[in-house]
Amino acid sequence: xxxxxxxxxxxxxxxxxxxxxxxxxxxxxxxxxxxxxxxxxxxxxxxxxxxxxxxxxxxxxxxxxxxxxxxxxxxxxxxxxxxxxxxxxxxxxxxxxxxxxxxxxxxxxxxxxxxxxxxxxxxxxxxxxxxxxxxxxxxxxxxxxxxxxxxxxxxxxxxxxxxxxxxxxxxxxxxxxxxxxxxxxxxxxxxxxxxxxxxxxxxxxxxxxxxxxxxx
Amino acid sequence: xxxxxxxxxxxxxxxxxxxxxxxxxxxxxxxxxxxxxxxxxxxxxxxxxxxxxxxxxxxxxxxxxxxxxxxxxxxxxxxxxxxxxxxxxxxxxxxxxxxxxxxxxxxxxxxxxxxxxxxxxxxxxxxxxxxxxxxxxxxxxxxxxxxxxxxxxxxxxxxxxxxxxxxxxxxxxxxxxxxxxxxxxxxxxxxxxxxxxxxxxxxxxxxxxxxxxxxxxxxxxxxxxxxxxxxxxxxxxxxxxxxxxxxxxxxxxxxxxxxxxxxxxxxxxxxxxxxxxxxxxxxxxxxxxxxxxxxxxxxxxxxxxxxxxxxxxxxxxxxxxxxxxxxxxxxxxxxxxxxxxxxxxxxxxxxxxxxxxxxxxxxxxxxxxxxxxxxxxxxxxxxxxxxxxxxxxxxxxxxxxxxxxxxxxxxxxxxxxxxxxxxxxxxxxxxxxxxxxxxxxxxxxxxxxxxxxxxxxxxxxxxxxxxxxxxxxxxxxxxxxxxxxxxxxxxxxxxxxxxxxxxxxxxxxxxxxxxxxxxxxxxxx
Numbered sequence: 129x130x131x132x133x134x135x136x137x138x139x140x141x142x143x144x145x146x147x148x149x150x151x152x153x154x155x156x157x158x159x160x161x162x163x164x165x166x167x168x169x170x171x172x173x174x175x176x177x178x179x180x181x182x183x184x185x186x187x188x189x190x191x192x193x194x195x196x197x198x199x200x201x202x203x204x205x206x207x208x209x210x211x212x213x214x215x216x217x218x219x220x221x222x223x224x225x226x227x228x229x230x231x232x233x234x235x236x237x238x239x240x241x242x243x244x245x246x247x248x249x250x251x252x253x254x255x256x257x258x259x260x261x262x263x264x265x266x267x268x269x270x271x272x273x274x275x276x277x278x279x280x281x282x283x284x285x286x287x288x289x290x291x292x293x294x295x296x297x298x299x300x301x302x303x304x305x306x307x308x309x310x311x312x313x314x315x316x317x318x319x320x321x322x323x324x325x326x327x328x329x330x331x332x333x334x335x336x337x338x339x340x341x342x343x344x
Numbered sequence: 345x346x347x348x349x350x351x352x353x354x355x356x357x358x359x360x361x362x363x364x365x366x367x368x369x370x371x372x373x374x375x376x377x378x379x380x381x382x383x384x385x386x387x388x389x390x391x392x393x394x395x396x397x398x399x400x401x402x403x404x405x406x407x408x409x410x411x412x413x414x415x416x417x418x419x420x421x422x423x424x425x426x427x428x429x430x431x432x433x434x435x436x437x438x439x440x441x442x443x444x445x446x447x448x449x450x451x452x453x454x455x456x457x458x459x460x461x462x463x464x465x466x467x468x469x470x471x472x473x474x475x476x477x478x479x480x481x482x483x484x485x486x487x488x489x490x491x492x493x494x495x496x497x498x499x500x501x502x503x504x505x506x507x508x509x510x511x512x513x514x515x516x517x518x519x520x521x522x523x524x525x526x527x528x529x530x531x532x533x534x535x536x537x538x539x540x541x542x543x544x545x546x547x548x549x550x551x552x553x554x555x556x557x558x559x560x561x562x563x564x565x566x567x568x569x570x571x572x573x574x575x576x577x578x579x580x581x582x583x584x585x586x587x588x589x590x591x592x593x594x595x596x597x598x599x600x601x602x603x604x605x606x607x608x609x610x611x612x613x614x615x616x617x618x619x620x621x622x623x624x625x626x627x628x629x630x631x632x633x634x635x636x637x638x639x640x641x642x643x644x645x646x647x648x649x650x651x652x653x654x655x656x657x658x659x660x661x662x663x664x665x666x667x668x669x670x671x672x673x674x675x676x677x678x679x680x681x682x683x684x685x686x687x688x689x690x691x692x693x694x695x696x697x698x699x700x701x702x703x704x705x706x707x708x709x710x711x712x713x714x715x716x717x718x719x720x721x722x723x724x725x726x727x728x729x730x731x732x733x734x735x736x737x738x739x740x741x742x743x744x745x746x747x748x749x750x751x752x753x754x755x756x757x758x759x760x761x762x763x764x765x766x767x768x769x770x771x772x773x774x775x776x777x778x779x780x781x782x783x784x785x786x787x788x789x790x791x792x793x794x795x796x797x798x799x800x801x802x803x804x805x806x807x808x809x810x811x812x813x814x815x816x817x818x819x820x821x822x823x824x825x826x827x828x829x830x831x832x833x834x835x836x837x838x839x840x841x842x843x844x845x846x847x848x849x850x851x852x853x854x855x856x857x858x859x860x861x862x863x864x865x866x867x868x869x
Contacts, residue, residue, distance in 0.1 A: 131543070143536075150529060155521055162528050169535050176543035199421065200542055203491055207535055210498045214528060217505055221512075221521055228514045234521050237591040243650055 135175045142168030155222040155232040159215065166211040173204035351410075354403035358412045358427050360396050361435050361482035364389055369475035376468035383450055386471040390443040393478070397439045401432040405844055409851070409861050411488075419862050420549035420869060424488035426858065429848035430685060434485045434614055437689045441606045441696040442478045444827045446471070448700055449599040451819020452707075470510065474603070477503035484611050488862060490541065490548040493615065494534055497579070501527050504608060507600045508592065515595045523592035530578035530585075537571035544568060551862035552869070554622050554855045562627070569624045573616065573632075580612025582670060583640040586663045590647065593662075594655035594712075598703025601655060605662050606696030610688050613669045617684065620673055621852040633674030634764050641667030641775040648782040654702045654712040657786065661738065661779055662695050668753055668775075671768055675756050681849035683752030686842055690737075690745040690834050697734040697827040704730065704824060705790065708816055714786060719795025727816065728791045733828050735787065737835075739780035745834035750776055752842070 142164045149161025181196035182189035222232050229235075245251075368389030375381045404410060404427050412425040427435075449470060480500030487493045505527070509520035542548055544564055545556040557565050578585040589609070593601050620628055644664025651657040669691070672684025702712055708724050709717045721728040737744035750772065757769050834841065851857065859868060 146532075150525065158525055162525070162532070165529075165532050166535075169532060169539055172536060172539035173542070176539050197546075199548075200539070203538070203542070203548075206491075206495065210495075213502060214498075214524075217502070218524060218528075221505075221509065221517060221524065224509075224512045225517045225521060228512075228517060234525075235518055237519070239594075239653055239656060240591060243652070247650070 131175050135171055139168045139171040139175065142171065153233050155218070155225060155234065158234075159218045159222065162218070163211070163215065166207065170204040170207055173200040173207070176200050350403075351407055354400070354407060355410050355412055357396050357400055357403070358410050358425050358486060359414070361393050361400070361439070361486065362479050364393050364396070365475040365479035365482070369472040369479065372475060373469070373472040376472070379468075382468065382471055386446055386475060387450075389475060390439065390446055390478075393482075394436075394439045394443055397432065397436040400427055401429070401436050401844075403427075404429050404432040405847065409858065411861050419488075420547050420552040423492045424549065424551070424862050425486045426488035426550075426862065427486050428851050428858070429844060430614075430617070430852060431485045433685065433689060433844065433848065434610075435482050437692050438478065438481050438485070438607055440830060441692055441827065442474065442481075442603055444823045444830075445599045445603045445606075445696065445700070446474060447823035447826075448602070448703070448820050449474075451817055451821075451823060452599065452703075453817075453819075469506065473503045473506045476500075477507065477603070477607075481607055481611055485614060488550050490550055490553065491538055494531070494538060497531060497534065497611070497615075500608065500611065501531065504604060508596050508604070510597060510600060519592045519595040522588060526578060526588040526592075530575050533571060533578070534575035537568060537575055540571065541568050549862070550618075550622055551859040554625075554859050555868045557623055558626060565624065566627065569619075569627065569629065572619050572623075573629070576612045576615040576619070577636070578612070579609065580616060580670075581609050581640075581663050581666055582612075582636050583643050583663070583667075586640060586644065586666070589663055590656050590659040593659045594653060598700060598706060602696045602699035602703065605658065605699050606692045609662065609666055610669075610692050613666060613673075613688055616670070617673050617681070617688075617852070620676070621681070622855045622858060625676075625853070625855055628674065628676040630674050630676065631764060633670055634768055637667045637670035637674055638764075638768050638771045639667075640664065640670065641771055645775045645778040645782065649778060649785075651782075652714050654705060654714060654786055654790070655699070657714075657782055658695070658698050658702060661782060664775055664779065665691055665695075665738075668750065668772060671772065672753055672756060675760060675765070676853075677756055677759060678846065678849045678853060679752065679756035679759060681852055682842065682845040683749060683756050685845040685848055686745075686752060686838075687749035689841070689845075690749050690831075693827065693831045693834060694734045694737050694746065697824065697831055698731075698738060700820075700824045700827060701727070701731045701734065704816060704820060707820070709790070714789045717790040718793050719791075721791035723795070724816065726821070730821070730824055730828055731791065732787065734831050735783040737831055739783050740776040741780070743835055745831065745838060748835065748838050748842075 146161045146163070146165030146168055149157050150165060152158050152161065177197045177200035179194075181194045184195040184198040226232050368385055372382050372385045372389075375385060400410070410427040413419060414423040414425060417423070477500050480496050480498075480503060483496030483499060484493050487496055505520065505524050508523055509516045538548060541553065541557075544560060545553060547553055547556060557568070560568075574585075578588075581589040593604055596604065620633075641664050644660050644662075644667065648657050648660030648664060651660060665687075668687050669684050672680040672682075672687065675681075704727055705717065705720065706712045708727060709720055711717055733744075737746045740746040740750045753772065754769055757765050757772075863869075
């Protein structure tokens with residue numbers, strides 16, 4: 129088999145650009161990178177199909193000439209369809225990310241960043257080699273009764289598993305001022321310094337209907 | 345029943361672990377508004393697949409490999425499905441943990457699943473998506489065609505994208521984006537490997553590849569092997585391609601994390617196991633794999649030790665223990681492969697159980713942060729037991745299955761005492777001890793210490809608001825307990841199970857039997 133040099137070069141170019149874009153932090157750029165990468169690989173399948181030939185349909189064209197190999201084409205078609213579906217999903221994800229944070233930049237994991245920061249600051253306060261919270265059992269939050277005071281109705285005395293309502297479980301009494309989910313969501317947004325405005329199109333969290341609780 | 349009839353029946357069962365979940369997913373999607381009906385459909389499907397998987401394992405063990413040529417298209421053009429002992433065992437374990445997770449999710453109720461997004465999440469899609477995930481996982485296990493394997497991967501990836509971003513809250517979207525791109529990149533590498541394999545050999549049928557790759561120039565075959573390994577290693581979270589996992593998994597709802605932790609990385613391990621033994625038996629690249637295995641173990645577990653969040657800690661132990669499975673594959677000896685297969689079965693079960701227990705801790709204690717939890721042993725002794733058994737199992741305490749798997753691997757390693765293997769033996773013992781340390785940290789902080797609570801400061805005020813405590817309903821405890829028992833059963837039934845994995849390893853090391861089956865014993869085209 130003698131591969132087509134031009135196709136090989138083009139595939140290499142597309143894959144190279146694709147990899148470069150895929151490394152970007154912007155979701156849309158990375159998506160374009162994935163698309164280029166996918167197209168480069170599809171060209172690779174065309175290269176893999178070997179020399180051109182007559183259509184791979186029996187009884188069509190000159191019987192003496194060799195047929196083109198249809199299998200790589202079937203494979204690249206499958207890959208194209210899969211790429212299309214994945215692109216749709218990533219676009220939806222990028223849109224949602226923009227809806228929530230007005231940016232399509234992939235952000236660092238906060239917990240990762242927190243632990244990294246503690247390592248830089250040499251903060252040993254949560255480690256086993258520091259007295260920390262382990263040492264002082266009286267270190268109790270005044271706002272909150274210790275979890276031991278939760279009424280013991282766990283492990284099976286709840287008659288209806290689905291009816292354990294969010295925000296009104298008996299153990300909830302420990303925190304008197306638990307806000308509704310509206311407040312909680314606003315709190316999450318306010319936590320983000322670069323936050324502009326909650327998307328008006330985001331629907332309000334509806335009041336929980338009783339029938340919804342157990343609908344998983 | 346005559347032998348031939350039995351064989352026909354067993355062969356007819358082969359495609360069902362793929363087909364049934366897909367059909368079930370379709371029906372569950374149609375009846376998504378009718379909760380009880382949807383649950384009935386999912387549970388029925390899972391039960392059927394579970395029975396079929398048990399039958400297939402029995403069949404593959406007693407009758408030999410089972411072959412189906414899909415649609416009657418003969419190999420090498422047509423797709424072949426091959427169920428051997430390894431594939432059947434993997435399907436069985438996968439169905440078992442997915443079933444437990446499904447029951448857990450049903451017991452948890454819908455409210456808990458989407459409380460972060462205020463009830464807006466399209467949670468009725470959970471059941472169909474989980475079924476599609478199972479179907480994709482089964483596809484990769486029973487496929488005898490490399491391109492079909494790729495399609496199986498994409499099926500399970502698409503389902504996992506949906507599950508990971510369920511509810512599309514800000515954290516899940518962030519975690520989802522990086523997970524999606526890492527997965528897409530690894531799939532692209534796999535696809536590139538497929539195109540090059542086709543260019544080099546003119547086939548993607550694994551049996552035919554087994555013959556043709558051996559005839560290639562060694563350098564060409566090496567490129568193809570490394571490409572395939574890279575693609576699979578990202579999915580299996582092998583160091584240095586493991587960084588995505590601890591960021592992606594912990595944000596998802598507990599049942600989703602559990603099924604991901606159990607299954608998705610092991611699908612990558614399975615693909616490595618299959619391609620290394622079937623396609624590249626002559627050049628197993630032992631040194632490369634041994635180094636990857638050693639670094640995966642050590643880096644993973646050192647990451648786990650530094651964590652504060654239980655789910656993140658478990659994610660790091662998950663990465664670390666992938667190293668053990670890779671160790672067995674790298675040894676490429678009957679004992680190593682057998683121990684590796686046993687370890688995969690053990691690890692899928694235990695890791696899923698631990699993530700489900702972490703979900704219970706979150707429900708009961710309102711958080712998964714070790715610095716905020718405390719006194720859980722007094723508050724909920726049953727939960728403490730549910731945690732302790734799989735945790736000791738993971739840490740490799742005798743007599744649990746983690747211990748048996750590790751001893752098997754150490755014995756297999758001791759048969760080939762090269763310096764690198766000896767380093768790995770030391771490394772795996774060290775990893776085991778560090779796992780025990782990480783797990784005992786969770787135990788002493790979350791369960792044993794007095795219920796001290798960190799003060800409410802301005803920093804954690806917002807987080808503390810989210811902490812909600814629930815009573816543990818029997819619907820979530822029972823599936824978790826059942827899975828803990830399955831983990832214990834791996835120990836109790838270790839004798840027969842290790843006999844099966846021994847035979848599976850022997851089968852893997854005879855790829856000519858596989859080739860002969862696919863081509864009916866005739867000439868390989």
